[in-house]
Amino acid sequence: MKLLLVDDEPVALRFLSGVLAGRARTETAPDGASAVAAFARALDQGEPFDAVILDIMMPGMDGIEAARRIRALERGRGREGACRLLMLSCLDDAEHQIISQYDAGADGYLTKPVDSADLLAALANLDLPENPLDGAE
Structure with a gap:
């Protein structure tokens, strides 16, 4: 399972990365614009993210706008709704x-x-492919 973790707070990214260590492959982004760029790059490389965890309140492009753009990228590539957003x-x-x-x-x-x-x-309930988090406590 491949996840993109997005938060402008380094402590929050370390927490998310730590919780998911050994459970998923993760990449981090410090803001919405970086998240959208990472998402597009992963699609271009044929290795899309299974889920993106997005903070809502970030400077510049917030999580809501980043989510909209991620969904637009999916639609443009015929992958609508393939990635889960939390x-x-x-x-x-x-x-x-x-x-x-x-x-x-x-x-x-x-x-x-x-x-x-x-x-x-929450991740276990997202119906992700090959989800090692199913039944996580």
């Missing part, structure tokens, strides 16, 4: 959850601070 945010309100799901095409939403059990459970 949004992370310190915002625990229905508006951002609805925007993430319906406007940006996210498959899940977790509120920070995220603990490892919730992260693993």
Whole structure:
């Protein structure tokens, strides 16, 4: 399983990478623009990401816009919805959850601070191919 982890906070990226170490191949990006570029590069190389974990609030291109662009890249390549998107945010309100799901095409939403059990459970529920997280506790 190949995951792209996106957050502008280095501590958050280290946490995500640490939780997923040995469970998935991961790549990190510090912002939305870098995430979209990494996603496009992976598609071009024929090694697409199975899932992207995106922080919503980032400077420059936020996670919502990055998710929209990732979905547009998928549509343009005939891979619509092939990648799962999991949004992370310190915002625990229905508006951002609805925007993430319906406007940006996210498959899940977790509120920070995220603990490892919730992260693993959310990923296990995304129906990813060859998911070593199935049944993770």
